[in-house]
Amino acid sequence: MLGYGSGRRVEGRGDGAFFTGLPAWVLAFRDRNDEARIVMDLTEAGCVVVCFASKVDALIAATCLRRMGRYCTVLPAGTIPAQQFRDADGRGLVADVHLGWATCGGRLLIRRDGMPARLGRVMHHWAQEPLRFGFDRDILHEMDRLHERAGSFAWRETLQDVSTWDSVRVRRVVDRALGLIEVARAEGSQCGEVALFDPEFEQWHLVPGPGPADV
Template identity: 25%
Template sequence: MKQNDAPNARPCGHILHTDPPLYVLVTYCPQRAQPDFVRASCEAIDETYHGRPGNALTVFLSPFDAYLSAAYISQPGEPYHVVHAARFDPRELIHTNGGKLHISLHCGFGAHDGRLVRRRAGSIVTLSAEQSWDIDSHNVSAVDINLTDHDLKGYQSLRDAAGLFAHAESHAPFLSLPHPARARAVGRAIACMEGTVDLSHKANQCAIYDPEAGAWHFVPIGVFFDAQNEEACPS
């Protein structure tokens, strides 16, 4: 999360602007020349989907989902932190991806008959919608990501199916909590989940947690794929 000192840098110093606001997960990997260097959580993508292999930056609309994901993917000595996307410098990722910025929008958690499906590494299977942008070299220090209603269709359809029509109204109250209170809220979500299952159980539901009600909702996975026209897949 280094300072943006490029000639065409924004006055605010941020490289990445998103509309709507998005959140990413980062873990600190200090280097001698960059003591504040971070690595972001990404999903690997292959050439069958985007024309060439690469890494998609995992992004979240829901800050609560971001904190919950961070709890599952953090390892001893490698904790992940939730930061606003504007604080992340995507230039190295864009360079690695050959001038493209791929994102993987988290839409929900994969579940099988009311239990989250866990990967071998410990993280939870997710349902995500992928997008890709060509970033011109002249604009690499001022990147704008604007998601339309069409881009958010899969995300929104799942919440509508769960009856969470005002889900976005929970974001500000959660972010207003001090960090210990956020951690307790995430702990309650994990505690009230009826365990997890391994990858031998295929995800047949999308799990969404309502932090205001303190309850999990399970939506048939077909709702997501119907909304995405089968263009997105669980990862």
């Protein structure tokens, strides 16, 4: 993660045609010049915006960063400018989609920058007018497979329910999530476990990951 210290400056407003199906969430912060920036990650496609399908997961990340003295807010991905998702040559749209949290021995791994280590997948589309961008079939299929391993077959419906919760309930669930799992420093090791948090039942599920996580 280039993460908290770097990101693309936010200019303008959202275009309204991004993540209109299953919503996505991003992390934003203020740099030293008090300019708003979006948290990004370094991937094979370059430095791209990190997107969360779960607002609770986004808030878990923000809370871990806050514990390191790094303050982020959570924003709907559909409200930020389309330019944030442009790839390096400007011809495509790209995002690093969060799939789950990297764990080792049942402990959540925390990187040096304060962000929990996570499993992500790059989603890269050609930019065609009118611009549209959202979770594609391959990404949703991979999310389905991970949640099915955890026995969570109605995860999309759960996320829809969470979107109706008030901020007090959401914050309580986030605090509950972090209170239920131990943390450890990520030291470059890669473990095969992925943790998924179920906000409805307020419990973690540990499942085998489909590949190495970003630690």
